[in-house]
Amino acid sequence: MFACATDRQAGSEDELIIGVRADDYVVEPLKSKLGMYPLNAQICEPLVRITGEYGIEPLLATRWERHGNTWRFFLRPNVVFSDGQPLTSEAVEYTFARLVKGDRAGIYQHTYLGEYSVSVVDDLTVDLTPERPNQHLLEQLGHANYSIIAPGTEPATLPVGTGPFKLVEYRRGEWLKTERNEHYWGERPGLRMTFRFLPDDTTRVLALQAGEAGMILDVPREQASTLRTQAGMSVIEAPVGRVAAIFLNIHREAPHDLLANKNLRRAIASSIDRRTLIEKVWDGNGELIATIGPRAMLGDYAGLVQGFIIDKERAAHLLAQEGWLPGTDGVRVRNGRRLTLTMIAWPEFDTATLEFIQAQLATSGIELRIVRSPDLASYQARIEAGEFDLDLEAPNQNDANPMFLPALRFYSKSSSKTVRYFAPGSSFDAIIEAGLATDQRDETMRLSAEAQRVLVDEEAIVIPLAGLKRISAMRLGLHGFSPHPSLLNQRWDTISTQR
Amino acid sequence: MKRYVLIRLLSLIPLWLGISMLAFLLSNLAPGDPATVIAHRLSDAPPSEEQIATIRREYHLDDALPVRYARWLGSAARGDLGISYRTKEPVLKELATHFPATLQIACAALVIALAIALPLGVFAAVRRGSWIDHAARAGALLGASLPSYWLAYLLILLFALALGWLPVAGRDGPGALILPALTLGLGTAATLARLTRSSLLEVLGEDFVRTARSKGLSETAVLCRHSLKPALLPVLTVTGIAFGHLLGGAVIVEAIYAWPGVGNLLINSIYDRDYPMIQGFVLFMGTVFTLISAAVDLSYAWIDPRIRYAKKRPIGR
Numbered sequence: 001m002f003a004c005a006t007d008r009q010a011g012s013e014d015e016l017i018i019g020v021r022a023d024d025y026v027v028e029p030l031k032s033k034l035g036m037y038p039l040n041a042q043i044c045e046p047l048v049r050i051t052g053e054y055g056i057e058p059l060l061a062t063r064w065e066r067h068g069n070t071w072r073f074f075l076r077p078n079v080v081f082s083d084g085q086p087l088t089s090e091a092v093e094y095t096f097a098r099l100v101k102g103d104r105a106g107i108y109q110h111t112y113l114g115e116y117s118v119s120v121v122d123d124l125t126v127d128l129t130p131e132r133p134n135q136h137l138l139e140q141l142g143h144a145n146y147s148i149i150a151p152g153t154e155p156a157t158l159p160v161g162t163g164p165f166k167l168v169e170y171r172r173g174e175w176l177k178t179e180r181n182e183h184y185w186g187e188r189p190g191l192r193m194t195f196r197f198l199p200d201d202t203t204r205v206l207a208l209q210a211g212e213a214g215m216i217l218d219v220p221r222e223q224a225s226t227l228r229t230q231a232g233m234s235v236i237e238a239p240v241g242r243v244a245a246i247f248l249n250i251h252r253e254a255p256h257d258l259l260a261n262k263n264l265r266r267a268i269a270s271s272i273d274r275r276t277l278i279e280k281v282w283d284g285n286g287e288l289i290a291t292i293g294p295r296a297m298l299g300d301y302a303g304l305v306q307g308f309i310i311d312k313e314r315a316a317h318l319l320a321q322e323g324w325l326p327g328t329d330g331v332r333v334r335n336g337r338r339l340t341l342t343m344i345a346w347p348e349f350d351t352a353t354l355e356f357i358q359a360q361l362a363t364s365g366i367e368l369r370i371v372r373s374p375d376l377a378s379y380q381a382r383i384e385a386g387e388f389d390l391d392l393e394a395p396n397q398n399d400a401n402p403m404f405l406p407a408l409r410f411y412s413k414s415s416s417k418t419v420r421y422f423a424p425g426s427s428f429d430a431i432i433e434a435g436l437a438t439d440q441r442d443e444t445m446r447l448s449a450e451a452q453r454v455l456v457d458e459e460a461i462v463i464p465l466a467g468l469k470r471i472s473a474m475r476l477g478l479h480g481f482s483p484h485p486s487l488l489n490q491r492w493d494t495i496s497t498q499r
Numbered sequence: 500m501k502r503y504v505l506i507r508l509l510s511l512i513p514l515w516l517g518i519s520m521l522a523f524l525l526s527n528l529a530p531g532d533p534a535t536v537i538a539h540r541l542s543d544a545p546p547s548e549e550q551i552a553t554i555r556r557e558y559h560l561d562d563a564l565p566v567r568y569a570r571w572l573g574s575a576a577r578g579d580l581g582i583s584y585r586t587k588e589p590v591l592k593e594l595a596t597h598f599p600a601t602l603q604i605a606c607a608a609l610v611i612a613l614a615i616a617l618p619l620g621v622f623a624a625v626r627r628g629s630w631i632d633h634a635a636r637a638g639a640l641l642g643a644s645l646p647s648y649w650l651a652y653l654l655i656l657l658f659a660l661a662l663g664w665l666p667v668a669g670r671d672g673p674g675a676l677i678l679p680a681l682t683l684g685l686g687t688a689a690t691l692a693r694l695t696r697s698s699l700l701e702v703l704g705e706d707f708v709r710t711a712r713s714k715g716l717s718e719t720a721v722l723c724r725h726s727l728k729p730a731l732l733p734v735l736t737v738t739g740i741a742f743g744h745l746l747g748g749a750v751i752v753e754a755i756y757a758w759p760g761v762g763n764l765l766i767n768s769i770y771d772r773d774y775p776m777i778q779g780f781v782l783f784m785g786t787v788f789t790l791i792s793a794a795v796d797l798s799y800a801w802i803d804p805r806i807r808y809a810k811k812r813p814i815g816r
Contacts, residue, residue, distance in 0.1 A: 022767065026540055028587045033541075172586070173759050173767075174669065198668055199763075200755045202652060207667045210659045375770045376539070377531025384535070408545065415547030 016191040016478070016495060019213035022199035023173045030102025032156035034176075035167055036144040040488050041178055041195060043082075044147035044161025047073055047092070048138060050400045050489045052239065052482070053296045056138055060087060060148055060162060066439065069133050075124040079185040081150035082166035089126035093118045094151040096128070110415075111140050135439040139400035144488050164189045164493035173197055190480070190496025208233070208473055215474035215495075217487065221285040224471045232476050240287050240294050240467030241485030244349075246272075246357070247391040247409075248461050249421045256389050258341065263318040265460035268341075268390070269308040270315040271364040272357060278466050281356050286466035291452050293395075294467070294485055297402045299442070301449035306457050307464060315364045324365070332365035340367040344382050345392035347373050354392070384417050391421075394468055398488045402448035403435040410455060424459050507793050514789055515782070519575065522781035523568050526774045533584050533772035534560055540585075540771070558584060571775075575782060581775035585768060590779035594761060598783075600670060601753070601760030604679045605745040611684030612691055612741070617734075619688075620695025625722065627700060635692065642689030651682045651755045668757040679756045683749060687741045694737055699730040732799065739795030743788035 026033045035043040047061040061073040079087035096118045112130035119127040130137055140146070150160040159167055164186065165178035176195045180188055196213060198204040201220045205227065207213045219227065219235065228235045248268070252260045259265055278286040290307025291298060298304075324332035324339050332339040341361075345354055351372075358368040371388070373379035383391055395405060408414050411432040412423040423429075428451065435447035455462045470487060480494040534554040538546030555561050562570075574581060580590035623635035658665040658678060666675050702708065703726055711725045712718075753762035761780060768776035 024540065031541060171759075173763060174757070196669070196757075198757050199766075200668075200757070203655070203668050203755050203757060206652070206655050206660060210655075210663070210667045212659075212667050212669075375531070377533075377536050377770065377772045378529070380535050380539070381530040381532060384532075415549070416545040417548050417551070418545065 013497075014191050015194055016215060016492075017194045017196055017213045018492075019198045019204040019207050019216035020195050021197070021204075021218055023176075023197040025170075025172075027156050027170075027172070029154055029156045030098060032154065032159070033145065034155050034170060035159040035161075036147050036155070037488065039176075039195060040144040040147075040490065041167075041176055041193065042163040042165050042492055043159050043167050043178065044144075044149055044155075045163045046141055046144065046146045046148065047075075048142045050139075050142035050398075050486065052484050054294065054397070054400045054402075054485075056142060056400055059142075064138065070127050070129040071137055072121070072125060072127050075126065076185060077124055079162050080183045081160050081162050082181045082183055083150055083153070083160045084183065085150045085160075087148070087162055088123045089120040091148050091151050092126045092128075093120055095146075095148045098149070099146070111137055111146075113137075133437075135436060136401040136403065136444070139402075139404075142489070143399045165193060187493075189493035190498060193492050205473070208475070211475070214478060215472060215481070217470070217472050219471040219473045221282050221471065224285060224473070225283050227473045233473055234476055234478075235471060235473045236481065236483050237285070237469040237471055238483035238487075239296070239485040240289065240469055241487070242294070242394045242396050242468050243289055243292055244286070244392065244394040244465045244468055245292055246343075246463040246465065247393060247422055248463070249386065249389050249391065250424070250459075250461055251386065251421050253386065256342065256386060258339070259389050261322060262460060263322050264324075267315040267318040267322075267364060268361065268366065269460050269463045270311040270318070271366065272308075272360045272463065272465070273310040274308075274465050275310075277353070277356055281352050282466070285471065286468060289464050289467040290456060291449075292455065292462050292464055293397045293402075293405045293452075296485070297397060297400075297445070298449045298452070299445045301446045304446075304449040305452045308456075308460075312364060319365065326365050330362070330365055331367045338367060339365060340369060341389035342369045342371055342387070343390040343392060344371050344373060344379060344388040346379060346394060347375055348394070349392055357390075357392070383421075386421055392465075396486065396488075398486050402441075402445045403432065403451075406448055406451040406455065407432050407436060410451070410461070422461055424454060424461060428454050428459075504797060507796055511789050511793060515786065518785035518789075519572055519778075519782055520568070522778045522785070523571060525781070526772070526777040527564060527567075529769075529772070531772045532560075533774060534558065536771045537584060571778065575779075580779035580782065583768070583773055583776045585771045585773040585776065590775050593764060593776065594779060594783050597759060597761045597764045600758060601746060601749055601762060603676060604683060604749055604752070604758060604760065605742060607676050607680035608682075608684035608687060608745050609738070609742050611680055612687035613738070615684070615688035616691030616695055620692040620734075621699060621722075621727070623692070623696045624699035624703065625718075632696075635696070639689040639692045642685045643693075645686065647682055647686060648751050648755060650685060651678070651752060654678050654682055668755070670759055675756075679749075679752050679758050682752050682756075683745055687745060690741065691734060691737065695730070695734050698733050699726060702726045702730040705729075736795050736799060739791050743791045746787060747784045 020039055024038050035041045045059050047059060048056050049059040051057055060076055060079065062076050063074050065072045075087060075089065081087065096113055100113065100115050112132040112134045113128065114131040117129050117131060119129065121127055128137065147161060149155055153160040162185065164181055164184045166181045168177040168179045170176045174197060178193045180192050198207055204216045205219065205223050208216045224235050227233050248259045248265050249256050250260050274288060278284060278288065289295065290305040291302055295302040319332055323334045327333040327338065343354065354370045358370055361368045371382065373382060382388060397404060408416050409419060410422050410424060410428065412419060412429050431447055431451045431454065435444050435451065438444055456464060470483065472483060474481065477497055478495055479498065480496050482491065482494060484490045534551045535546065537554050538550050559567065571581060583590055583593055586593060619635045623632040626632050655667050655678060659667045665678055669675055708721060708726055711721045749760060750762035750765060753760045754766055765780050768780065
């Protein structure tokens with residue numbers, strides 16, 4: 001195997017072992033995402049693909065047309081599933097019927113696809129009609145959750161798709177082994193992939209160093225610099241796929257009511273030295289960014305969002321303007337109330353990051369109480385209960401819809417449970433509604449940028465800290481790996497040992 | 500003896516009830532909602548209140564806590580620990596699938612621990628005050644003080660990276676067992692070595708040992724025939740308890756070595772608030788632990804008849 005660096009391991013030369021995080025596949029009949037989400041092993045393919053610039057390109061559908069709210073897809077001819085069945089419209093119908101049937105909780109309602117949304121026109125032509133107008137269906141369908149599966153198959157048992165790989169063996173929590181799909185319609189991959197689940201970050205790095213893995217994903221920031229100095233190793237940063245940002249709770253319920261004040265929010269934004277955070281705390285593994293998602297999502301309109309620069313004097317002025325004056329211990333006070341705020345954060349953020357923000361705010365006289373959550377479930381409990389003033393997150397952008405994050409997290413009519421803490425109000429909603437209503441991608445980008453300008457520059461509800469880059473590492477000798485900003489859309493079939 | 504066995508076994512019933520209640524309360528009172536976690540796992544977008552409510556209904560999470568406890572306890576009494584929220588498999592089946600892997604490292608760790616601790620403890624006691632004794636005590640202290648996660652990385656660096664003898668992680672081949680077992684076993688070895696030493700020293704100071712020596716028996720005979728058996732009685736008890744700890748305490752070691760045992764299963768279940776699995780795990784491990792303790796107690800009573808329950812006699816007779 002390629003991963004082999006020592007003599008103790010045997011195997012073929014054409015296997016690449018990739019060390020990945022914990023196994024988080026749902027393997028349940030009708031709901032199974034095995035091989036698709038959250039780690040897409042390219043066993044199954046959706047109708048369209050999301051490019052590295054978050055554009056859409058043909059995959060199983062070679063072209064598409066839109067008639068009102070109906071999307072007509074023309075399927076790629078001569079494509080067969082790994083079990084030998086041909087790809088026809090029936091497979092698309094089967095796939096979406098299964099998704100809707102398995103979706104008692106309504107997870108797929110984001111696309112508004114329902115029981116009668118799929119209509120077969122002919123063998124290679126299929127219509128998709130969402131139950132409600134959805135201008136962004138195409139951009140959503142690039143998500144791996146909408147991968148097409150062979151009729152009559154159940155991914156919980158064995159995912160059968162048209163992708164460059166087929167599943168050979170899945171052992172929960174241990175590995176997912178693939179083989180090259182001999183029926184693949186495109187160029188056959190150079191290597192077969194085995195994904196080894198190594199949940200511990202350090203163990204994953206050690207496995208790479210020991211030659212037990214040829215490549216590892218999600219290298220911890222603090223270990224990336226060590227790997228960079230080691231001979232025979234290559235460390236690769238993906239383009240920014242998500243942004244670490246502080247979301248500010250603007251609802252008016254005590255005790256978390258202080259950030260309803262815009263000047264206070266601006267003072268916080270002006271107090272944080274983001275460049276130092278990136279360079280000193282994160283060892284340079286980040287990118288200054290003003291938007292709340294990848295800049296590529298907004299095209300030329302990304303420049304509409306200015307973002308914040310550190311300006312302690314401005315922060316002090318804004319706080320004094322609102323009556324917050326320095327107390328005896330340096331913490332500002334107004335009418336006997338101390339300027340104390342509570343911050344929650346995704347568990348992935350380390351103590352150093354949280355304490356850096358705490359120290360930065362302290363210099364402006366803002367006392368920050370950090371509430372660490374040991375896991376996502378306890379974090380979710382806190383954020384849903386509104387027990388916070390600041391919330392540090394790094395949301396993903398896994399589909400190609402520029403309105404996705406602004407609409408999901410800040411639009412007052414969003415289905416998200418936490419939107420009530422962040423929604424700016426009706427004028428912002430109008431921008432989102434215009435963005436959701438237009439079918440012009442350029443206009444969607446412009447409106448998304450405008451929405452982000454309101455959130456960041458005008459209202460200071462979000463403080464983007466830095467664009468995060470996924471870090472992968474591999475042993476020298478592998479070629480063709482092109483890191484995608486979104487791991488879900490990462491291609492493995494291009495990797496080979498040949499230049 | 501029969502009466503002792505019966506009383507010991509009957510005493511397990513309230514213990515099980517206590518464990519079951521603790522397991523249920525601890526998992527249910529922890530912050531976090533399993534319905535929200537399930538919804539998040541099914542989609543990468545934050546779920547709506549309706550979606551979460553649907554899942555809550557599906558899993559009967561809206562029922563009152565006592566109702567859910569009674570239902571779970573009733574099923575557990577019939578040997579049904581429920582269905583995992585995370586994997587949709589019966590909890591018992593999941594435990595049966597993962598427990599052999601944990602049992603494997605626990606047994607190997609115990610063998611390593613005993614292989615190190617007994618000779619070291621005996622040697623340190625026999626050569627009390629010598630440099631061997633000091634070295635053994637220092638080693639035992641070090642072994643007991645090292646955190647398992649740190650020791651694990653150290654062993655990987657040495658045996659997998661520097662020497663290339665053993666794999667870093669996984670469960671492929673017998674070699675993969677060595678590092679996790681060593682990581683787990685060294686800490687236990689330290690405890691057992693110190694106990695063996697102190698217990699043997701105590702026995703060596705007893706009158707019957709002095710008598711044996713005065714009869715002209717060699718030191719080897721005094722040690723092997725007269726001293727070791729009574730000295731090892733407390734070691735046996737602690738070994739039993741240590742084995743229980745090894746079974747339940749392999750969580751960190753399993754996570755580091757990507758060892759597919761119940762420890763890893765538990766971590767994922769806690770992250771996902773998989774109540775049936777957490778409760779099932781605690782009940783299962785509690786049962787294993789109490790059974791091991793009971794077995795050790797029984798064997799202790801079998802070895803030393805003084806320990807058996809004496810028939811109560813009326814006062815004054």
